[in-house]
Amino acid sequence: MIDFEPSEEQALIVGQVRRFVREEIWPLEAKLDPDASRVEPEDHARLVARTRAMGLYGLGIPPEFGGPDVDIVTQTLIAIETAQHRAGLYSPCFGAFGGAGLAQLYEANDEQKERYLFPMLRGEKRGFFGLTEPSGGSDPARAIRTRAVRDGDDWVINGSKIFISGADGADFGIVFARTDADKGRGGITCFILDADTPGFHVRRVVHTLRSGHYGTELSFEDARVPHANVLGEVNRGFAIANDRLTRQRIPYAAGCLGVAIRAQEMAIDYAKQRKTFGAALSTRQAIQWMVVDNEIDIRTARWAILAAACKAARGEPFRTEAAMAKLLASEGASRVVDRAIQIHGGYGVTKDLPLERWYREMRIRRIGEGPSEVQRIVMARDLFDQALY
Amino acid sequence: MGVRMDKPWRELTAANVAALGAELGVYQLADAEGRIVRIGYAGGRTLFGLRSELAAALEAGEAARFRTEVTAQYLSRYEELLMVHAADHGALPVGNAADARRRMGRLSPG
Numbered sequence: 237m238i239d240f241e242p243s244e245e246q247a248l249i250v251g252q253v254r255r256f257v258r259e260e261i262w263p264l265e266a267k268l269d270p271d272a273s274r275v276e277p278e279d280h281a282r283l284v285a286r287t288r289a290m291g292l293y294g295l296g297i298p299p300e301f302g303g304p305d306v307d308i309v310t311q312t313l314i315a316i317e318t319a320q321h322r323a324g325l326y327s328p329c330f331g332a333f334g335g336a337g338l339a340q341l342y343e344a345n346d347e348q349k350e351r352y353l354f355p356m357l358r359g360e361k362r363g364f365f366g367l368t369e370p371s372g373g374s375d376p377a378r379a380i381r382t383r384a385v386r387d388g389d390d391w392v393i394n395g396s397k398i399f400i401s402g403a404d405g406a407d408f409g410i411v412f413a414r415t416d417a418d419k420g421r422g423g424i425t426c427f428i429l430d431a432d433t434p435g436f437h438v439r440r441v442v443h444t445l446r447s448g449h450y451g452t453e454l455s456f457e458d459a460r461v462p463h464a465n466v467l468g469e470v471n472r473g474f475a476i477a478n479d480r481l482t483r484q485r486i487p488y489a490a491g492c493l494g495v496a497i498r499a500q501e502m503a504i505d506y507a508k509q510r511k512t513f514g515a516a517l518s519t520r521q522a523i524q525w526m527v528v529d530n531e532i533d534i535r536t537a538r539w540a541i542l543a544a545a546c547k548a549a550r551g552e553p554f555r556t557e558a559a560m561a562k563l564l565a566s567e568g569a570s571r572v573v574d575r576a577i578q579i580h581g582g583y584g585v586t587k588d589l590p591l592e593r594w595y596r597e598m599r600i601r602r603i604g605e606g607p608s609e610v611q612r613i614v615m616a617r618d619l620f621d622q623a624l625y
Numbered sequence: 626m627g628v629r630m631d632k633p634w635r636e637l638t639a640a641n642v643a644a645l646g647a648e649l650g651v652y653q654l655a656d657a658e659g660r661i662v663r664i665g666y667a668g669g670r671t672l673f674g675l676r677s678e679l680a681a682a683l684e685a686g687e688a689a690r691f692r693t694e695v696t697a698q699y700l701s702r703y704e705e706l707l708m709v710h711a712a713d714h715g716a717l718p719v720g721n722a723a724d725a726r727r728r729m730g731r732l733s734p735g
Contacts, residue, residue, distance in 0.1 A: 270669035271700050277727060404708060404730025437733035440628055441705040443698040450701035452730075587669035 240542045246310050252290055253317040260286060261321045261329055270587040273327040273448030283332035294334040294357075296487075298342065301357060308486070312545040315487045316538075319494025322590035325597045326449055328491060338363045338410055339483065340426065340476050344467055352408055352428055364403040366411040366429075366454060367477055370396060376412065377421030377474055382456060384413035384425060391415075391427060391466070393435075393459045399451035404438045406431050411456075412473050419471060426473035428465040435459035445596040481606060485558040486548065488605045489541045489565035493534065495594050496569035499576040500530045502591070506580055517579065526575040533568030540564045556618040559611040566601040567608060573598050628709055628734045634659065634690040637683050641691075647674040650695040651702045654688035654720065661710060662688050663720025666703040687720065708732040 242250060264279060265272075275283070287293045295311055297303025306314070318328035341353040341363075355361035372379035382395025393413050403409060409429050416423030429436060435457045442451040468476050504527060507518040517523045544557035573594045577584035584591045602608055630653055635641050637654070652675060654663045667678040675693050682688060696702050707724055711717055712732050717725055 269700065273700075404732060405728055431731075437735075438731060440732065440734060441701055441708070443696075443701050443705075447698045447700040450698075450704065 240539060240546075242313055246313055249292070249306075249310060250313050250317055253292070253314050254320075256286060256290070256332075257317060257320055257324075257329065261324075261332075264330075265322050268323075269448075270322065270590070270593060271447035273323050273330075273446075275330045280330060280332070283330065284334070287329075287332045287334070292333055296335055296339070297337075297357060301342065301353075308549045309542065309545045312486055312490050312541060315490035316494040316497065316541075319491040320498040322593060323448070324498075325491055325495050325594060325601070326446065328494075338365060339480055340365075340410055340467060341428075343476070344428075347464065348428060348467065355407075361407040362402060362405060364400055364406040364409040365480075366397045366400050366403065366409045368397060368399050370398050373399065376477055377424065380412055380414050380424055382411070382413045383417075384415050384427065384461070386415075386463075387460075389463050390460045391425075391463060393427065393429070393456040393461060395456050396439075397454040397456075399442060400454055401449065401451055403431075403452045403454055404441075410467060411461075412477055413456075415473075416471055421474040423471055424473040424477075425470050426467040426476045427461045428467055429459065429461050433459050433461065445600055482555050482558050483548075484605055485562040485611075486541060486544050486554075488601070489537065489544075489558075489561040492565040492569035492598065492601050493537045493541060495598065496530070496534050496537065496565075496572040499569075499573045499591060499594060500527070500534060502589070503527060503530065503576040503579045510581075523579055526579060530572045530575055533564075533572050537561070537565040537568045556615050559606070559614040562605060563608050563611040566598070570598045570602060628705065628732075629713075630692060630694055630706060632692045632694065634692050637679070637688050637691045639683065642676060642679045642683050645674075645676040645679060645693065646695070647676050648695040649674050649697060649699050650693055651699055651706060652678060652691055652693045653706070654682055655690045655692075657689040659690070661718045663718050664703065664706045664710060666699040668699055704730065705732070709734050 260283060264275060284293060291304055294303040295306060295314060299305040318333060319325055323330065337356045341349065341356065344353055352361065352363065356363055367376055369379055369381055371381050382393060382397065384391040384393045393411065395413065408431055411427045411429045412424055413427060414423055415425040436459045437455045439453045439455050442453055444451065507523050507527065508516055510517045540561040544554050544561040547554035547557050573591060577591045577595060580589065580591060583589055586592065634655060649667050649669065651666045653661050655661050665678055667675040671677045679691055682691065707717060707721060708730050709732060711729065712734055
């Protein structure tokens, strides 16, 4: 039997998280700037205390590292819920459920874990993920031009990165650099770089459609990193980057779906209340079809996301499923938010409602974590059972 | 748009504030010597955008001069201006003590 309905336990957890979002996050958010992505430290501490009490703090952190023992399907259901507020697409519940941080560090050696992973999990250190470069982000195997050259016990890094989140406030970063010019994806190495390394600079803020979040541009000018800070093996860094990109697509898609669900709720509520020419909008066929099209997009994305999560939970390959879920959710949710704005009319584009923020931020989701075109490449590659390029 | 705000300073007077639009954006306040005393933003919940913010600063007697920049990315621009000020002067403006409570980012804007 194929059944995507949540189990009794999952339904209880989802209900608990839904109440948390509506009773704790919505009232708090009503007092914040419409573009805000963080809350005051004391509010954050209060929210974290609640999620800890729920036993759900640190979702995504493996149980052996102190995270709750919650399977990936349940985590996905939770991610759908935690996105259902104004800041939810990029700051679900303002980080109250914690996060996995830089998952690559779970593969670090013991010394690296002591210096970076454990302090990060304790909230004492922050890290950034430095992959994308001005030469491109969709094809990192070829686009990475930042170079690292071995010099005794060190590696000397030169180059630049762009669209890197959180680098300005980080204590360290995971940086991908080319260590063999002739080997394509087999010539990339992953380094852990301390943010106070001489020669490492956060040059500027990169402003985007998101006001409350920004990327940064980084430069490396003879930045010296000890060989002990190589994460994994020399020239095997691409696999580390790629693994992260595949896994991240499921919660990324779930966030899109959560926002779409909330936008649809708002559209239906408004269509029932708003009257034009003597009748509620909900009686108009044009509006009904928009709502139906929204539901089709939502359910399609939901099934694709849960199918990907179920395969991941079974330990089966899920690259195609994750790519399909990411594509369907980001593109479908964009359409849902657009239609919800249309139903709301002029109010839909004001900052009085969250729709305009979701509209801007959702546009980024069709590019972030691999644009739709790359998702299609990934799926095509698997369907033809070969590397196309 | 440069990393630093480089528009000319204007006197913080009722007439200059009344002439401001109600757009969202960022602003800097300075004393009579041109030292920046606070960086702020007019966000989506302000009643009349920059005009409301600067009117409040005038009423509080916070500064002698001001300059503004209209931008929809007021939050990220605000963060950027704070970080640039910290990089240039080694600390945040005196009026941004509340921002010092949280962990600020670092920039090396050159």
